Amino acid sequence: xSVLLEMREVTKSFGATRALAGVSLAVDxxxxxxxxxxxxxxxxxxxxxxxxxYRPDSGSMMLGGExxxxxxxxxxxxxxxxxxxxxxxxxxxxTVEANILLGQERVRAGLIRRGEHRRIVTEALDLLEHxxxxxxxxxxxxGVGAQQLVEVARALVSQARILVFDEPTSxxxxxxxxxxxxxxxxxxxxGLAIIYISHFLEEVQRIARTYTVLRDGRAVGTGRLAETDLxxxxxxxxxxxxGELFPHVPHAPGEPILELNGFQAQERSxxxxxxxxxxxxxxxxxxxxxxxxxLVRAIFGLEPVVAGRVRVAEVEGGYASPRHRxxxxxxxxxxxxxxEGLALGRSIEDNMTYPGLRRHxxxxxxxxxxxxxxxxxxxxxxxxxxxxxxxxxxxxxGGNQQKVALxxxxxxxxxVLLLDEPTRGIDVGSKAEIYRLLGELAAQGKAILVVSxxxxxxxxxxxxxxxxxxxxxxxxxxxxxxxxxxVMEVACRG
Numbered sequence: 001x002s003v004l005l006e007m008r009e010v011t012k013s014f015g016a017t018r019a020l021a022g023v024s025l026a027v028d029x030x031x032x033x034x035x036x037x038x039x040x041x042x043x044x045x046x047x048x049x050x051x052x053x054y055r056p057d058s059g060s061m062m063l064g065g066e067x068x069x070x071x072x073x074x075x076x077x078x079x080x081x082x083x084x085x086x087x088x089x090x091x092x093x094x095t096v097e098a099n100i101l102l103g104q105e106r107v108r109a110g111l112i113r114r115g116e117h118r119r120i121v122t123e124a125l126d127l128l129e130h131x132x133x134x135x136x137x138x139x140x141x142x143g144v145g146a147q148q149l150v151e152v153a154r155a156l157v158s159q160a161r162i163l164v165f166d167e168p169t170s171x172x173x174x175x176x177x178x179x180x181x182x183x184x185x186x187x188x189x190x191g192l193a194i195i196y197i198s199h200f201l202e203e204v205q206r207i208a209r210t211y212t213v214l215r216d217g218r219a220v221g222t223g224r225l226a227e228t229d230l231x232x233x234x235x236x237x238x239x240x241x242x243g244e245l246f247p248h249v250p251h252a253p254g255e256p257i258l259e260l261n262g263f264q265a266q267e268r269s270x271x272x273x274x275x276x277x278x279x280x281x282x283x284x285x286x287x288x289x290x291x292x293x294x295l296v297r298a299i300f301g302l303e304p305v306v307a308g309r310v311r312v313a314e315v316e317g318g319y320a321s322p323r324h325r326x327x328x329x330x331x332x333x334x335x336x337x338x339x340e341g342l343a344l345g346r347s348i349e350d351n352m353t354y355p356g357l358r359r360h361x362x363x364x365x366x367x368x369x370x371x372x373x374x375x376x377x378x379x380x381x382x383x384x385x386x387x388x389x390x391x392x393x394x395x396x397x398g399g400n401q402q403k404v405a406l407x408x409x410x411x412x413x414x415x416v417l418l419l420d421e422p423t424r425g426i427d428v429g430s431k432a433e434i435y436r437l438l439g440e441l442a443a444q445g446k447a448i449l450v451v452s453x454x455x456x457x458x459x460x461x462x463x464x465x466x467x468x469x470x471x472x473x474x475x476x477x478x479x480x481x482x483x484x485x486x487v488m489e490v491a492c493r494g
Contacts, residue, residue: 005068007059007061009022013057025219032188033211041427047083051081052074052075082154082155082163090139093140096136099154128153133153145176184196199425213236234429251442253463254277257312258312265297269472278415280463285466304319312328331409333409333420334405345394348375348393352404356411372389402426423435459482464477
């Protein structure tokens with residue numbers, strides 16, 4: 001193989017913050033190279049420099065043996081560098097064909113050459129071997145996995161030589177993820193270089209040949225994945241030995257605090273019965289779209305309730321609004337922290353305390369010093385890396401944003417925590433910290449219901465697991481009575 005991309009001693013600072021401190025990276029043509037690191041390690045900054053969104057302060061790049069210094073994303077795309085972000089950049093009301101050729105239209109005498117458009121798009125889709133994606137279909141009608149492939153087809157039409165995937169499977173079902181891996185295999189065999197960013201290290205081992213680890217803006221490890229064990233990579237990521245990925249904090253389940261009886265969150269679902277106890281971590285497994293998120297959202301009052309009853313402590317009834325659930329001691333963590341879980345433009349202080357401002361008020365006035373002291377205490381306890389309580393939540397890394405969202409529930413003094421994909425998109429070090437925190441909360445008597453698509457996580461932290469398949473909830477069984485194979489077998493019934 002020949003070296004296609006070289007990045008040499010690249011540096012980038014934002015004010016006093018050094019995001020990259022002399023990072024070098026080399027990727028061969030036809031290679032899948034994994035870029036690994038904790039949130040805030042510099043991965044996104046490095047890739048934004050590669051894709052032309054940022055310009056480096058110093059350093060150089062070579063692409064195909066020629067100097068490479070794009071002045072913007074369009075210039076980078078013109079040289080064959082394409083980014084596929086975790087949050088897809090598509091126009092949902094337009095067709096697949098229009099999205100693929102958006103900004104790359106073939107025009108003659110001011111008129112779009114529609115026949116050529118259809119031929120180009122059809123060839124790109126044929127390469128992906130996904131026959132259910134039709135050029136005339138509207139993107140809004142496609143599933144997330146198919147939408148992602150539209151982005152890949154757009155990159156192929158641009159004659160991309162390097163494709164960068166940023167956390168591509170975080171919102172995909174297992175089936176769509178498997179399809180994506182097959183396509184990546186096909187593309188790199190055709191000579192494309194793939195840079196793959198993911199926090200799922202088992203996934204990285206499956207599809208990548210080589211890797212680079214970033215930590216604190218520096219490249220601290222590189223090599224062949226087949227010759228490197230996961231413990232070594234994790235140690236390079238966090239700068240220390242990670243003794244336990246799933247720290248065990250002793251806790252003992254107590255009396256029931258949350259009960260569902262004949263509970264239905266959608267017409268096509270079957271009545272669900274579930275009991276969650278104080279001092280327990282109960283996991284909810286299932287495929288994407290099985291109804292898990294809808295169930296916990298309905299419990300919290302964010303979705304309508306079709307039928308059934310919910311009991312929280314001594315209060316029983318059907319639907320209750322989020323305001324009432326908060327008053328009853330229920331806290332909810334959304335799977336989508338960027339658009340629903342946090343007010344990214346507001347400070348850490350505001351995000352943590354909005355549901356519990358009353359406890360810092362007297363005679364209608366907010367006691368700001370008291371509130372700030374409480375926030376500083378939670379920041380210290382959860383080890384939130386930030387300049388202070390006034391830092392905007394949107395400027396934090398993903399892992400620290402998630403800690404702020406969890407701190408909000410703790411400040412709210414919730415006794416029942418409904419957590420929807422609580423570690424999605426965060427690094428392994430932050431995951432271990434959150435797992436330890438959940439164990440400590442269970443030891444304090446909190447009841448925790450965790451929705452997760454990552455089976456090792458559920459088996460690592462939960463006392464019991466229930467599985468949802470197409471709106472049907474299984475019986476919750478002790479974790480030692482399940483295997484991962486059995487969980488997937490139940491999840492795929494249908």
